Amino acid sequence: MGRKLKDNSFNSEPAAQEIHIDTQIKSEKKKKKKKKNKDHPSSQPEVQHSPKRKHEEIIVHEDSNSREKKKNKHDELEENGKESETHEGKEELKIDGEEDRSVEEDGLVVVSGKDAKEAKYAPLKSFAESKLPNDVLQCCKNFDSPSLIQSRAWPFLLDGRDFIGIAATGSGKTLAFGVPAIMHVLKKRKGKFSKGRNPLCLVLSPTRELAQQISDVLSDAGKPCGVESVCLYGGTSKGPQISSLKSGVDIVIGTPGRLKDLIDIGVCCLKEVTFGVLDEADRMLDMGFEPEVRYILGQTYSARQMVMFSATWPLSVHRLAQEFMDPNPVKVVIGSEDLAANHDVMQIVEVLDERSRDVRLIALLEKYHKSQRNRVLVFVLYKAEAPRIENLLQKGGWKAVSIHGNKPQHERTKALSLFKTGSCPLMIATDVAARGLDIPDVEVVINYSFPLTTEDYVHRIGRTGRAGKKGVAHTFFTPQNKGLAGELVNVLREAAQIVPDALLKFGTHVKKKESKLYGAHFKEITADAPKSKKITFDSSDDEN
The missing domain is CATH 3.40.50.300 (P-loop containing nucleotide triphosphate hydrolases)
Structure with a gap:
């Protein structure tokens, strides 16, 4: 679908991993790292082939002992309430596993995660390659081929992998998770859509308008297959929403506030949800919905498939992913994680x-x-x-x-x-x-x-x-x-x-x-920072 960037640094041994160098690290530590990597054949600045990235990445090889020490240090910092080493005040967010970088027609695509390079996860060039039923693909009849995020997401999601998608709005994200959600329902239901059934899929959205838009897309997409959706949001009567839940649905789309209310009064049961989606996750947390999101996800089946779509990848979203996703999710970045506007x-x-x-x-x-x-x-x-x-x-x-x-x-x-x-x-x-x-x-x-x-x-x-x-x-x-x-x-x-x-x-x-x-977001104090000194004042100071 597109040529891959040629760079020896991405063909290094499986033990290789990226270390981001913080420009604010003490000079002694910085010099030591530079000296260590100076003669290594695989250490090349990433900025040479990705000019939009504003920091330098260096690939270094580490043996199993050094990686274990790093892991123990990270665990120790977490136990003490500290964050791991930062880059300009922002924790580096890495996904374990090999990374695949390629230039598609629409720009840079970065795929990372365990086994992400396997042939079965190759991007789809056409809808026919997906081998999905015709009634499921009815929603795509007006499109010539899958969008970039759909072509990358479907192989992983249809295989049951936890998935993180970073892509701009308007890139086809709704069907990127919507089609796999419908397939998930069809496999679980096996053609039996009983009355009063509990939902199997959950989609959380930050705003009412976006929730309604997602609902419209998924309702139309699921209709030929018999998959029912309901949209739950505030500012309107609960009556019709409660009636829909009682009659039986397969997919619930909702905003955190209303969804929590309906859970609390016992009319929305999510215990059978095995496919969860957070859409616009960064916006949802930025609006202060983190407690509600955690509560709602806690009501779902523990062994669920989890999907997160976000335009950016801040620390708060990363932490949520660590808590509710598989330890080795797949992460696909379309374009760049750096803030960038649509060039059109x-x-x-x-x-x-x-x-x-x-x-x-x-x-x-x-x-x-x-x-x-x-x-x-x-x-x-x-x-x-x-x-x-x-x-x-x-x-x-x-x-x-x-x-x-x-x-x-x-x-x-x-x-x-x-x-x-x-x-x-x-x-x-x-x-x-x-x-x-x-x-x-x-x-x-x-x-x-x-x-x-x-x-x-x-x-x-x-x-x-x-x-x-x-x-x-x-x-x-x-x-x-x-x-x-x-x-x-x-x-x-x-x-x-x-x-x-x-x-x-x-x-x-x-x-x-x-x-x-x-x-x-200020830079965290390191674990080895000098302890603060207690200052006392004598009585004469108090009198003055």
Whole structure:
């Protein structure tokens, strides 16, 4: 399907493994490592063949004793509440097993995990190669061949492997786990779909809109096979959802909050779930759903197949994978784990004062939405901004709808439907629409307010330029957003976009990553760090 990169460093012995060198390690330790690897024939900087990676990787050989010592040291650190050695404050996340790197038509693909190179896991070039039943493949009839993530995921998932997929939104992830989920149900049920049956598959999603979208896809895909799905989310009556559960379902798709509520009242039983999916796992944890996710997964059958899809791979998701997945899952990265925007989107960043945004927004709509037929998505940051902008535009003669957290769910669903069908092709939205939603033919995204993180910016502009089409993202950047200027500059440069001089004036410094819940991720104190000294004050000091 694509040629493999030639590099002797990837043909090294099975005992070889990657060691990431932290630029902040003490100079003595750093010099020692460099000297050790200087004359080794397999030690070559990875940046030579993967320029997007901003750190250097060196391949070294270690014998079994050194690996055992490292394992014992890691276990000891964990017992003491310490993290393993970090790279720029971020723990290195590795999957055991051989790594396979190849350049496909759509970019770099990295596959790692135990036995990942076996012939039976070769990427699929056509739907026929999957040897799936025709009724299962009905959902793919409008596509010529599997998408990149589907071609890589299906061989592993259909073989029962735990799987981690890192890929951008709009890459076909829903069917990447949806088709194997349907096959899982068919094998378990063996044609017997009894009334009142408990679900066998579970899909967790961070937002109601994404949960509903997944449900629509899986319901349509499962219909020819008799596989029933139900979508459970808040903001709407529990009655119909409870009725569906009682009548019997095979796949449950839901948001963590509502799903936990229905488990607690005893109407949703997950004890037979043997196929679990976390979609947009990073977003789910970032929104504070980790306790609910852990509780829900704890209700499922212990010997289950686990699947995680995420656009990024932060430490919190890695820890969750370690706890709930097989020790040797397969990990497939499509593109890069580094933050990068869709190259099919032309990014235009405009630095201006907050008070100028309303007038500028109207001017851009007259430019991009003059016919009022093409789809334009306007993103705002706060819930209160959405109705204000919606009213502003409606008073100006624009036909607009909005979705945000303060709106009842039925109104959100209606607004999204009007936008998708093109009945009202101008929508104002908060970040509830930034991730995962597959809205066809969005030509322009306008960021009226810059988001809290650059990751959210990348997801926002990813609503356009989908399925190989071109798109435009026009962003307002104000002095209040200057703390994110450095990260935005990096995103623009990576995609070969124009970086305005006004943006560079804010500087290119990149702050340490900060969680919305826990603050900045500072580097952990090492186990051998000097102990703190207790300082005491005598009475005279107290009196002064």
